Amino acid sequence: QSALTQPASVSGSPGQSITISCTGTSSDVGNYDYVSWYQQHPGKAPKLMIYDVSNRPSGVSNRFSGSKSGNTASLTISGLQAEDEADYYCSSYTSSSTLVFGTGTKVTVL
Amino acid sequence: QVQLQQWGAGLLKPSETLSLTCAVYGGSFSGYYWTWIRQPPGKGLEWIGEINHSGITYYNPSLKSRVTISLDTSKNQFSLKLSSLTAADTAVYYCAKLGYQYYMDVWGKGTTVTVSS
Numbered sequence: 001q002s003a004l005t006q007p008a009s010v011s012g013s014p015g016q017s018i019t020i021s022c023t024g025t026s027s028d029v030g031n032y033d034y035v036s037w038y039q040q041h042p043g044k045a046p047k048l049m050i051y052d053v054s055n056r057p058s059g060v061s062n063r064f065s066g067s068k069s070g071n072t073a074s075l076t077i078s079g080l081q082a083e084d085e086a087d088y089y090c091s092s093y094t095s096s097s098t099l100v101f102g103t104g105t106k107v108t109v110l
Numbered sequence: 111q112v113q114l115q116q117w118g119a120g121l122l123k124p125s126e127t128l129s130l131t132c133a134v135y136g137g138s139f140s141g142y143y144w145t146w147i148r149q150p151p152g153k154g155l156e157w158i159g160e161i162n163h164s165g166i167t168y169y170n171p172s173l174k175s176r177v178t179i180s181l182d183t184s185k186n187q188f189s190l191k192l193s194s195l196t197a198a199d200t201a202v203y204y205c206a207k208l209g210y211q212y213y214m215d216v217w218g219k220g221t222t223v224t225v226s227s
Contacts, residue, residue, distance in 0.1 A: 001169060001172075002168070003154070006151075023127065032212075034212035034213070035210065036213035036214070038155075038214070040155075045204055045217040045218065045219055045220055046155065046204075046214070046217060047200050047217070048213060048214060050211065051209060051212070051213040051215070052121070052213070057215060082124070089155050090152065091155075091213065091214075093211070093212045096171070097168050098168055098169075098170060098171070099145070099152060099157040099158055099212075100157060101147075101155040101156065102154070103154055104155070106155040
């Protein structure tokens with residue numbers, strides 16, 4: 001299975017909004033509403049930020065939102081803050097009953 | 111609140127077998143899926159495989175021939191074995207709990223595994 005495609009890096013100034021894309025195929029992102037997003041700070045375990053395309057777990061800021069159109073899912077961070085600087089990964093369920101991660105995006109707060 | 115504690119050997123030689131265990135504390139073990147993920151140094155996350163409470167497993171096709179995930183319900187633990195190791199298997203290995211099989215909502219702290227002669 002091939003990794004989902006994400007931009008290598010995205011940057012923004014404090015207070016701005018940024019969007020990270022996650023492109024898959026009709027065998028994963030396009031066929032299931034089971035896309036999730038993870039935030040990972042250096043040296044730490046990933047943290048679930050969004051599940052089932054657009055749902056936020058309890059305790060995750062409402063500045064994080066998710067959406068999907070066709071084979072591409074997106075994570076939007078609004079009101080960008082210094083603490084949002086991290087790596088972000090998407091993941092999707094696949095038609096083979098497996099999970100696949102995205103290539104990862106480094107978010108930089110300017 | 112479920113917490114995961116993982117352990118296993120951190121330094122292995124090529125051709126050896128990796129063995130890691132993850133213990134589940136503070137919540138139900140049955141009824142959930144449990145998974146392993148790895149991250150090579152400076153690289154992205156790779157899903158290894160998962161097991162459900164009935165022992166049904168699903169594996170990453172690229173690792174399937176070398177991976178075994180099992181569970182011990184009497185100890186609330188699940189384990190990973192990866193055989194025929196090479197340097198390419200050097201990574202931080204994470205155990206995690208799956209929410210409804212589709213997303214990882216609780217993670218272990220990770221175990222660094224280095225494969226070197």
